[in-house]
Amino acid sequence: MRNPPLPERPEGAVGSLDRGLRLLQLLRDYGNLRVMDAAAHLGISRSSAHRLLQTLVFRGYAVQDDNHTYLPGPSLDAGPARLAWTKDFRALCQPHLQVLARRSGESANMMVRVGKSVRFLGTVRARSIDATNDRDGIVMPAHRASGGKALLAELPEGEVRALYFGGAVDGAHVLDETEFAKLTGDLEAVRRRGFAVNFEETESGVAAVGAAIHDRMGEAIGALSLSTRTERFAALADKTLVPLLLDARAQIEKDLQHVTLGT
Structure with missing residues (x-):
């Protein structure tokens, strides 16, 4: 059985959502992220990267330490509840x-x-x-x-x-x-x-x-x-x-x- 090809980026992809998901991947893989690094990875302004990261903090997917570095939040590694009710x-x-x-x-x-x-x-x-x-x-x-x-x-x-x-x-x-x-x-x-x-x-x-x-x-x-x-x-x-x-x-x-x- 051959593995299916990786999916192409869909033409109607929502840019801001895609950038937010990419930040989740970066937090998952690197363990920490600064605003300037996020901006460089995504090719966006620091202010835009800051807003995206703050949204992740709001939803529990990131936390910010005393050095203003973003770390994975408790929601990032939480698996599905699997409670049908x-x-x-x-x-x-x-x-x-x-x-x-x-x-x-x-x-x-x-x-x-x-x-x-x-x-x-x-x-x-x-x-x-x-x-x-x-x-x-x-x-x-x-x-x-x-x-x-x-x-x-x-x-x-x-x-x-x-x-x-x-x-x-x-x-x-x-x-x-x-x-x-x-x-x-x-x-x-x-x-x-x-x-x-x-x-x-x-x-x-x-x-x-x-x-x-x-x-x-x-x-x-x-x-x-x-x-x-x-x-x-x-x-x-x-x-x-x-x-x-x-x-x-x-x-x-x-x-x-x-x-x-x-x-």
Whole structure:
């Protein structure tokens, strides 16, 4: 069997999309990239290269270090979730996210866990200039995100340990024994309180509360979170954010009693 020829560049190719994809390849192959190098590789201006790279940062495909060098982001090596029901799950949760964002005045998010990461399937931003950023499509380490902690807390401690110490090494998710002990303490607190907290663990200046969402069989299939600015968190968490979060979770779980996802 002969190998097929490599495809030609299509006549209707979208130039900006092609350049963005080429930057992804460069990050994948070289491991780091500066604006001037990206501009030279693509034959475009530095300002155009900067805009493209910043778009990749926004979507989690790149991160920028203190030297203004771009590195591969968590979304770049995230494989497909391979969860056939996520589209239905997102559709069911979306109206509840809208209500939650409106009632709380903060940004509402929903996510699923895939291994040691969480995938944000939806965000409804608050209607405020201080609203936290859109997380739709972003990949984050589960042990840092509030929704990720809520989902990890559903597992027995032995399964959590096997998850972090029994598989392949992957940079953003490597924990030493001290970090794992902290995570264990965080998960115990989640089980005791019924919700998880993330205070600047995934983003400077941002805090969040999260809770696991259960299907009609009682299995945790996703999580809900509310994110806010850290300066507002202490005043809002117990009196506003947590009660609204748990109420929205209850409404979603009520809806899940009547549907079978993925069918």
